[in-house]
Amino acid sequence: MGHRTPLYEEHVQAAAKMVDFGGWDMPLHYGSQIAEHHAVRQSAGLFDVSHMRAVDVGGPDARAFLRYLLANDVDKLTVVGKALYGCLLNEQGFVLDDLITYYLADDWFRIVVNAGPADQDIAWFRSHAQDFHVEINPRPDLAMLAVQGPKAYDLAGPVLGPVVVDALSRLKPFHATMCEDLFIARTGYTGEEGFELLVDAGRAVDLWRGFVRAGITPVGLGARDTLRLEAGMNLYGHDMDLSVSPLESGLAWTVSLAPGRDFIGRAALLRQQAEGLRHRLVGVVLQGSGVLRSGQVVHCHEGDGVLTSGTFSPSLGRGIGLARVPIAAAEGQVCEVAGRAGRTALARLTVPPFVRHGRALVDL
């Protein structure tokens, strides 16, 4: 038996198909993951993401510590509430996890990490905190819910109440605020409008039921994956992990190599750059019918690559994926993807994302 979120019984009651994810028993779908996908693109969906772990970093050295710990530079956070996406690297410049950091006060940052690596991340934070005046406080007492989709605000409004709705209406994208008993952020993993919130675990069931009654569709991890992949977002453990550099994982934009700041992994990244990067991550769209799967080999003119994520895109009606290919392989190129039983299919390299705000962004 895996860990259970405070909403476990809600999922079971709703007849969700439960699966292990990062050591947690989580809903894969509640009947049809394609219907759940469309609900998020066309209306609004509700996600239990309480398996993800919030970690508060407090103390006078919080900012200095995070500037050393993370590959992105929290000095970009100048407005209270602003969020920053980035990677946690080891000394070799490989990816321990990807995470979001929220700036709440000069002595208070909140980080949200993935479920699987959470314990290792926290141990890593602590092992590097000795030279800093910081406190590392994991928050297993908080549940995390996401509401995503074009009708997220309309449908969730009556559940959240006027004070929270007002705060949310003034929130800019990728910002968070504390309001009543909620930490609420205009972030997400779907490519749609919406928000994520952290709340005391004891309040999670009430909120969940309220959102469901308001007509927001519960969405499992199956649709969460097709939504994030259409939105061109990486998944830790698939598109990057401890064997690859963020610079070869489509994450160079999250790495701040500007002079004057040392961080864990910086020297290794500079060395990788000097030696020359060999791969990059691109989008892949299948030309015909079928589905792409992670692990499939992509034969490009410049050499072979591999699909790190692959799925059937419900919005496009096509197989899509992300692939790590030779760095010279150009977008627009048509490659052969090795399929089952020695067969091949044609697929085109693209620039992700594939879908944002319900609209296709790639030519089919």
Place this chain on the structure above:
Amino acid sequence: MGKVPADLRYTKSHEWVRETDQGFVVGITDHAQDLMGDMVFVELPKVGTRIVAGKECAVVESVKAASDVYAPVSGEVTEVNQALTETPETLNSDPYGDGWLFKVRSTDKSLLKSMLDASAYKALLAAEG
């Protein structure tokens, strides 16, 4: 456990067979579609192909995985459910009805006897947990 109609025969690999005057109709079971999740792609044999019992003859692909369909009987394919290529989700909603895969003409009636009946197939599902 998925639905297991009493009038059908079943394979251990989760295909079903219905005997008719014209031959056999073949599909995948409710349990199989439920395990696989939303279907997105179906590859059917060509009409006129000779299929061999126990050999793969079709592919059903869901959001989760691709899976071979094994021929439950040997014989000649007389008709395929072309509508599934446009609406593979019918395999989820009606696996024993509109979600049939193909029809086979076969003289191989003995094999049908050796296939699982509904109670044996239910026992198999119970054993698989």
